Amino acid sequence: MRILVAEDDAISRTLLERTLQRTGYAVISVENGAQAIAELGKQDAPRLALLDWIMPEMDGVEVCREIRRRKGQAYTYLILLSSRESKGDIVAGLESGADDYLTKPFNVDELKARLRTGHRILELEDHLVEARESMRFQATHDLLTSLWNRGVILELMSHEIMRSRRERSCTAVMMCDIDHFKSVNDQYGHAIGDEVLREVARRLHNSVRSYDMVGRYGGEEFLVALNKCNPESAVSRAENLREKISARPIQTAGKPVSATISIGLALSSEFTHSTVEEIMHQADIALYAAKAAGRNCVRVAHPSGGDKPTEEQPKETQVLMP
Amino acid sequence: MEKQPMETAVEQPRQSEWGLNELMERLDGDQELLRELLVMFREDVRINLEKTRSAIGTGDYEGLSRTAHTMKGMLRNLSMGAAAETAAALEKASRENREGDSRELLEKLVKELEGILPEVEAQLAGVGL
Numbered sequence: 458m459r460i461l462v463a464e465d466d467a468i469s470r471t472l473l474e475r476t477l478q479r480t481g482y483a484v485i486s487v488e489n490g491a492q493a494i495a496e497l498g499k500q501d502a503p504r505l506a507l508l509d510w511i512m513p514e515m516d517g518v519e520v521c522r523e524i525r526r527r528k529g530q531a532y533t534y535l536i537l538l539s540s541r542e543s544k545g546d547i548v549a550g551l552e553s554g555a556d557d558y559l560t561k562p563f564n565v566d567e568l569k570a571r572l573r574t575g576h577r578i579l580e581l582e583d584h585l586v587e588a589r590e591s592m593r594f595q596a597t598h599d600l601l602t603s604l605w606n607r608g609v610i611l612e613l614m615s616h617e618i619m620r621s622r623r624e625r626s627c628t629a630v631m632m633c634d635i636d637h638f639k640s641v642n643d644q645y646g647h648a649i650g651d652e653v654l655r656e657v658a659r660r661l662h663n664s665v666r667s668y669d670m671v672g673r674y675g676g677e678e679f680l681v682a683l684n685k686c687n688p689e690s691a692v693s694r695a696e697n698l699r700e701k702i703s704a705r706p707i708q709t710a711g712k713p714v715s716a717t718i719s720i721g722l723a724l725s726s727e728f729t730h731s732t733v734e735e736i737m738h739q740a741d742i743a744l745y746a747a748k749a750a751g752r753n754c755v756r757v758a759h760p761s762g763g764d765k766p767t768e769e770q771p772k773e774t775q776v777l778m779p
Numbered sequence: 780m781e782k783q784p785m786e787t788a789v790e791q792p793r794q795s796e797w798g799l800n801e802l803m804e805r806l807d808g809d810q811e812l813l814r815e816l817l818v819m820f821r822e823d824v825r826i827n828l829e830k831t832r833s834a835i836g837t838g839d840y841e842g843l844s845r846t847a848h849t850m851k852g853m854l855r856n857l858s859m860g861a862a863a864e865t866a867a868a869l870e871k872a873s874r875e876n877r878e879g880d881s882r883e884l885l886e887k888l889v890k891e892l893e894g895i896l897p898e899v900e901a902q903l904a905g906v907g908l
Contacts, residue, residue: 468819468853472805477814511848540852540867562855565805 459483459503463493463520464538465512465743469561474509474563480572489516492522497533507559510539510550525554526764532582534575535563538563543604543605563614567635599673601651602658607680610672614682615733617670621685627726629686633661635702636717636752645711650747652709653716657702664701679718687725695755696721703753717753719744727760797895798858799902805858816857817899822894824852831869831885843873850888862891873893 460482464470467507474484485503487493491514496502508517515523517537524533537555539547547558557571558579564618599606605613621628635641641651645754654677661679662671674680683694699720706713721744728736746756794876806812808818834843851897852862872880 465858466849466852468816468823471812471816471819472856475806475809479807511845540848561852562805564808607846649820708816 458505459485461492461493461496461503461506461508462486463488463512463517464504464509466487466509469509469538473563476563480569482572489513490517490520493520493657498527500532502533505534505536505572507538508555510537510546517555520552521554525615531586532579536571536575536580547778551553551700588689597619599658602655602660604662604679605670605672607672609669610674610682611737612682613672617682617684618733618736621725622729624685625689626685627688627724629681629683629688629691629694630723630725630736630740631683631698632674632721632723632737632744633679633681633683633698633718633750634720635677636719636748638716641716645709645714645736649709649711649714650755653707653714655711656707656709657716657718660701663699664698665738666755684778686724688700688726691722691724692755692757695720699753699755719747720755721747721758722755722760729756750768794853796859796861797898798860809870814903817903818851820857821896821899821903824850824896826855827907828889828892834873835885840873840876840877840878840881846872847873857875862888864894865891 458481460477462473462477462484464473465488470486474486485496487496490508490513493508493512494507494515497506497520501673506520510517515603516665521535521537524535534557535555536562537550539550542560550558559568559571559576560581583655589607595608597603597606604610614628618628618630635653638650638653642655648659654673655717658671658679659671661681665671665681665683668684670682670684672680672681674681681698683691686694699718701714706715721740721742723736723740723743725736726741731739739760743756743758747754750756793907797876806816825869827846830846831843831850834846847866851866851870854860854866865884869881869884869888872884
């Protein structure tokens with residue numbers, strides 16, 4: 458593990474360096490507080506630091522305060538080195554953000570023991586951060602496909618549509634549904650059905666740009682939002698997604714399963730006075746039109762078509778593909 | 780004015796009290812490191828004594844206190860206990876702007892270091908063989 462030693466006295470610094478190196482640490486040494494701050498602010502900064510209390514430019518207590526002021530960085534375990542006379546100041550040192558203190562000249566066993574305490578705290582912090590990140594992922598992602606879950610994709614898409622309005626650009630909203638998915642479950646069982654869902658999700662996710670968004674809307678339905686999409690290329694991009702699914706069968710543990718999707722496409726630039734919910738509704742109507750047209754195809758919602766489609770051929774959709 | 784205890788200590792020259800065994804224990808028996816530290820010490824003592832004399836000459840008690848603090852740490856690290864305590868007393872006296880005490884303590888520190896330096900040289904000669 459890496460450790461920072463900030464100590465202006467060369468003898469003390471050398472002594473600490475060698476002792477720590479013998480204990481297995483990779484030591485980074487600096488001579489004053491300002492250098493310590495610079496080292497601890499780096500991307501891959503050491504998580505353990507031994508700071509002399511009295512140093513030129515910036516003392517150890519100021520370094521502690523500055524490090525604790527910084528938010529969003531991984532926790533750094535700070536140990537202040539103090540002389541025996543400074544005991545009365547130890548409370549102030551700890552309140553400045555130091556985790557522990559060590560009296561100079563240090564006892565090697567005590568130094569090692571205090572560093573082990575630091576390790577325990579850092580490990581605990583790592584576990585907590587890991588648990589928090591895992592919970593954050595679970596709260597925002599669909600557990601089966603690892604795509605954004607319904608709540609998050611709707612929120613992200615909503616923000617994106619608002620942004621595209623402000624910037625007079627276009628967000629393409631695609632409602633995608635796996636065709637005859639119920640028969641996949643009936644024929645092969647739910648485990649294979651889950652594999653199909655995962656692979657469709659993977660192909661959709663891998664077929665869009667990093668700043669586009671894909672989420673699981675529910676069951677076998679997926680929502681794709683293409684940000685800053687050129688309206689003229691939206692249909693071909695939807696076609697591309699559809700082909701990515703139908704192009705080759707999905708290899709499952711049981712056997713290869715052929716799958717296709719139908720896509721209902723709505724362009725935010727075509728519905729400038731509609732709410733996000735209305736745009737979603739239009740994409741949904743277009744999806745039904747695609748289903749009605751025989752599935753494995755793309756249909757585009759058109760604002761001039763009214764809002765009461767027939768079951769077979771919704772007026773709102775404009776049939777672009779055979 | 781009542782004399783302070785530290786002033787009486789100035790009257791009694793003491794022999795060097797270098798805890799070499801304690802130091803070697805701290806260094807885990809590393810002779811090479813001992814040599815490296817002692818070479819540093821020899822140079823640092825010279826520089827810091829110059830600094831203290833210059834500070835006391837110009838009445839820079841803050842600077843004197845800082846240098847005394849550095850010397851205290853260095854001496855403690857090398858288990859030179861008595862000299863370290865004198866440096867600590869000098870740090871305190873100069874922080875409190877006690878000119879007379881500071882001068883006496885500096886002289887005491889110089890004497891103690893004069894006692895230690897030959898031992899350091901001998902050690903360096905022995906270790907270096």
